[in-house]
Amino acid sequence: MSVDTIAALATPQGPGALAVIRVSGPEAFSILKSIFRPRKERSEFSSHRMYHGDIVCPRTGEYVDEVLVCLMRRPHSYTGEDVLEIFCHGGLNIPQKTLSVVIAAGARPAERGEFTRRAFLNGRLDLVQAEAVGDIVTAGSERGRELALRQLKGELSAIIKDIIARLREILARLEATIDFVEDVDERVVQEGIEGEVNTVLEYIRRLAGTYQKGRLxxxxxxxxxxxxxxxxxxxxxxxxxxxxxxxxxxxxxxxxxxxxxxxxxxxxxxxxxxxxxxxxxxxxxxxxxxxxxxxxxxxxxxxxxxxxxxxxxxxxxxxxxxxxxxxxxxxxxxxxxxxxxxxxxxxxxxxxxxxxxxxxxxxxxxxxxxxxxxxxxxGGGVEGPFSMSVMRERHYHCLERAANALEKMKKNLFSHPEIAAEEIREAIRALGAIIGTEDISLEVLDIIFSSFCIGK
Ligand SMILES: Nc1nc2c(ncn2[C@@H]2O[C@H](COP(=O)(O)OP(=O)(O)O)[C@@H](O)[C@H]2O)c(=O)[nH]1
Ligand SMILES: [Mg+2]
CATH class of the missing domain: 3.40.50.300 (P-loop containing nucleotide triphosphate hydrolases)
Known part of the structure; x- marks a missing residue:
């Protein structure tokens, strides 16, 4: 897949001591070379190091600003691509000017949330973590920030992955009863499965129940x-x-x-x-x-x-x-x-x-x-094994979808084990959609990332 190189101002517009311009994509290094004059003569730049120098427009030769720059080679960067960050002076003019020089050198302006979207597409973050990035930026309260940070670290993702793993295991056993009926005592296995699905279902319900708090x-x-x-x-x-x-x-x-x-x-x-x-x-x-x-x-x-x-x-x-x-x-x-x-x-x-x-x-x-x-x-309300809460309606709906599928699975377990197996697969798909491994359409990604700011 060919990707272009994107650039945006990562800090707010307006007066300020410093501003950061972020560039991501295959051209990030060559853009640096064409617009940056290091104070100490050098032809190569190492990854994850800061360099002091000047930004000069390659077309007009105009001097723009004295800056620090940092290159981060893929895959060890936020987006998983080559990333360049330019720390220039803040204010109304210099950041815009610097950005326009970067764009003249071959980048295109990034869309909302496009850096994080690339981080997701390159497997640097799962979808829950990507959403957490948006929530950290907009968090207006201590608790909201705390939960979003924990989501970014992967706490919620780990819970979801654990449930998926348990369902996969149950599914494998159920499939075995369908495929090799003569070898196993079908009824005994199914009864065991019923008990386990009940436990998983209860777990999903409790997690969905945390949305009441999480939303607030x-x-x-x-x-x-x-x-x-x-x-x-x-x-x-x-x-x-x-x-x-x-x-x-x-x-x-x-x-x-x-x-x-x-x-x-x-x-x-x-x-x-x-x-x-x-x-x-x-x-x-x-x-x-x-x-x-x-x-x-x-x-x-x-x-x-x-x-x-x-x-x-x-x-x-x-x-x-x-x-x-x-x-x-x-x-x-x-x-x-x-x-x-x-x-x-x-x-x-x-x-x-x-x-x-x-x-x-x-x-x-x-x-x-x-x-x-x-x-x-x-306070009170749903107390479960979770100190983690689900904060987004999207997650809540996926959990509900998974719970409904498991309800149907229970109804069909003894009479139609094939249907029961399909319902477990549906529950896995619903849960996978939360972390973005399954059932994620471009529309869903557009909705999620369009609420981000440009430069994030
Ligand atoms: N003594 C006393 N007066 C109060 C108290 N709270 C409000 N007031 C008085 O009650 C009146 C009405 O207060 P206000 O807050 O405008 O009431 P509102 O109409 O319900 O918004 C004012 O004269 C307040 O000073 C209180 O706790 N103690
Ligand atoms: Mg009043």
Whole structure:
């Protein structure tokens, strides 16, 4: 397969001390030779060494920049091809100028994710690892970064490969019962296989179950603050953000639009939505704001239902409590600095746990609330043998596909062993698609890599 040589700026555009231009492909070395003048005279460059020198346009002779360059000979490079990296000065002009000289010397501009795509096609990374590269670059939280790095190291791939190996082994035994019926006690073997498939199926289900958490780690969670006017919703938003973002006044109906802010809670990215207080109103603006509340509620992964502990519960409070039924909810009893008007027992059958008491005005109890938010969003739930989570919908669907195939396999095992064997093959294909060894079309690769940045 003939490949061309690609080049791109690997660092962000804009002012900066340094920028990196990356070049990959068969022409990488000859491009270096034509545009680079080493400070110390030499005709050969070793792999994985830095050289100091100048970039000069081979056509016009124009001096472009003083740089460091590094060559990495295949296959010991990120893409598995010959790779050249040029460390030039940053800023708006020099990186572009340097890139244009590289392109004039024979490279073509890279497409999004094309370096990583080549790394995948050359077997330097499997597909899960390639996707992890994209996730590392965009990770907005500690946990998302941590999981993506572990995926890049191959932890998830190893789990998938292990399941595939077990299925291959089961398949071989099943095929033996089909091919040499007279030699083996078919029934005994099949019963053994059934037990093993159950174990594998359970394992796949648990892994698929980690997607609930994994999605939140990768994409962040959406959390809405709900309550009637003046219970302290905007004060709570400010408190969680650690700055004065939302206007807080004693006037009910102060927040009329909704506000959205990102905040890091226990290493997880959470988008907080502060909303207009819920009450019957004739104010047109407020009513528009209220319509938005219900849209935002539908999208939310978690509701903070704020109640004012210094006042009796009102019919509106009760109405809101009913409205959020079926969602994940934390009941936040605010204004704990003021005298309480009700006891925990009195509200136990109305307000659902967990219940957290805070003072949004003074910040008291907010750390407990943060822990509770984290706990409700990703704590508990599916606990399996995995500290690894599946973070992408694509992986989740492949796991589901594999699980469905194994279900069908179990149904056919005793009556139609040939069909059962085919279903195991289907499960292996579905799992292979996760790491990119099977069933991967160009379209799928295009979708995956189009979300990358250029230069990655
Ligand atoms: N004493 C006390 N007052 C609070 C507390 N939280 C909010 N408030 C006050 O309650 C009023 C309404 O607060 P705000 O955050 O605007 O409520 P919202 O309408 O629910 O957004 C303001 O006067 C706040 O200062 C609290 O924890 N303790
Ligand atoms: Mg408000």
């Amino acid at each position: 780690y990768r994409e962040g969670a959406a959390m809405i603050i709900l309550g009637r006017p003046n219970v302290g919703k905007s004060s709570l938003l400010n408190c969680l953000l650690g700055r004065y973002r939302a206007i807080v006044t004693p006037v009910p109906g102060t927040t009329r639009d909704f506000l959205e802010e990102m905040v890091d809670i226990e290493g997880m990215l959470v988008r907080i939505v502060d909303t207009a207080g819920i009450r019957p109103t004739s104010d047109v603006v407020e009513r528009e704001g209220l319509k938005l509340v219900w849209d935002k509620l539908a999208e939310a992964d978690l509701v903070l239902l704020v109640l004012d502990g210094s006042e009796e519960l009102t019919p509106i409070d009760r109405e809101i409590i009913e409205k959020v039924e079926g969602k994940k909810v934390i009941s936040v009893i605010n204004k704990k600095d003021l005298p309480k008007v009700w006891k925990e027992e009195e509200i136990a059958d109305i307000v659902s746990p967990p219940i957290v008491h805070i003072s949004a005005k003074y910040g008291d109890g907010v750390d407990d609330l943060k822990r509770s938010i984290y706990e409700v969003l990703v």
